[in-house]
Amino acid sequence: PFTNMSGDPDQEYFADGLVEDIITGLSRVDSFFVIARNSSFTYKGRAVDLRQVGRELGVRYVLEGSIRRAGSRVRISGQLVDAISGHHVWAERFEGDMCDIFDLQDKVTESVVGAVEPSIRLEEIKQARMKPTDYMSAYDLYLRALPHFYSMTREGFADVRQLTNEALSIDPGFNLAKALGAHIRSISVSQCWHEPDDTRVATRMAREVLAEARDDPTSLRFAAQVIAYSAKDYEMALATIERSLRLNPNSAQGHTSCGWVNAHSGRPLVAIEHFHRAMRLSPVDPEKGIALSGIGMSYLMLERYEEALAWGERALHEMPNYGSSHRVVIMALVKLNRLDEARAAAQRLMEAFPTYTLTLQRQINPWQDKVFGERYVEALGVAGVPE
DSSP states (O other): OOEEOSSOGGGHHHHHHHHHHHHHHHHTSTTOOOOOHHHHGGGTTOOOOHHHHHHHHTOSEEEEEEEEEETTEEEEEEEEEETTTOOEEEEEEEEEEGGGHHHHHHHHHHHHHHHHOTTSOHHHHHHTOOOOOSOHHHHHHHHHHHHHHHHOSHHHHHHHHHHHHHHHHHOTTOHHHHHHHHHHHHHHHHHTOOOTTHHHHHHHHHHHHHHHOTTOHHHHHHHHHHHHHTSOOHHHHHHHHHHHHHHOTTOHHHHHHHHHHHHHTTOHHHHHHHHHHHHHHSTTOTTHHHHHHHHHHHHHHTTOHHHHHHHHHHHHHHOTTOHHHHHHHHHHHHHTTOHHHHHHHHHHHHHHOTTOOHHHHHHHOOOSOHHHHHHHHHHHHHHTOOO
C-alpha cells in the first residue's frame, strides 16, 4: 500500500483505491505475476523489510510509495525495489490535478512496466489503461464503497448499496459502480441481508454491465457471478468470466469469481483449480475465506465429504460471517453421519443469520446440478434448519 501523506485519515480510502487501480493495471500485463490487492494490504501500516515481503509473497519486485491529496491537486511518489537485493530499480514522482488522476495512474503503471521489463510492448501497456468515469465525484464514491464491500458485514453492505447508488445518480453509465451494486445485491440474498427485489434488480444491472463494459475485467467478473447466481444463466456467466480472465489473467478476485461461476455451473474440478490459483495470487488475503468456502462446496458436489468439511472449517476460521461456509460444514457433517455436530453447526448458522430458511434456500438455489441442489437443502433440513 502507498502511504497517505495528506494529513487527513479520511483520505485513506482514496490512497487505497488508487493503489488498487494501479495493481489492476499492472496485472493486466500478461508477462507479470502480480500479487492481489488484499494480500498486499496486509502490510498496511507496518514497518517491514521489503526483502521479507518478497519472500513471504514470492515476488521479485515490490512497489512502494505515497499519495498526497491537497484540494484539487494530487502527488503520487513511487519507488520500485528489487526484493532480493534491496536495490532501488526506479523512483519517480507524478503530480497533477484531480481531473488528471487516471493519466497519473497510467504513468505509474507504464513506468513500472518499463523499469522491470523494457521489452514489454506498448500495446500491452495500453490494455492496462481504463478511464471508468468522467465524473471524479462518482469515482470518489466508488472508492469509498470498496472497503465496506471487503468488510462482509450487514452494515458494510448497506453502505456499499448507498454509495454505489449515489455514484450512479451522478453518472448512470459508471459501469464499475453498477457492477459492484449488482454484486452486492446478489450476495446480500445469500447472506440474508437483502431487500425484496434484489434478485431482479441485480440481474438487470448485471445485464446492463454486460452490454456496456466488454473490456473492463472487474465489471465483468462482478457481472458473471450475478448472472450465474441470481439469473442462473450459466452459459452466459461462463463466457463472461472467461472474458474477464482473458483481459486480466492475474486477478485473484477474477479467479475466485471464476471458481464460483464454475461451481454453480456444475464444474467442481475446474472450480477447485481456480480457487487455488486465486490463493496463489493472494496468499494472505482477508477474503481468502470466500475461496476456501468455494473449495469446500466443490468437494460437497464431488461427494468427498471429509475434504469438504476440512475446507469448510478453514473457511469459517478465515471468515466467520460468510454464510456459505456454515452451510458447507453442516452438509458435510450430515453426510458423514455426525448428526449432533451438524445440529450444533446449524444452530450457529441460525444465530448468525436468523432469517435463513429452507424455503429461502429453495428460492435462491444457484446450482445447475439440480440433484445436488436437492441434496443440499435436504441435508440442511436434517440438521435442523427451519422450513
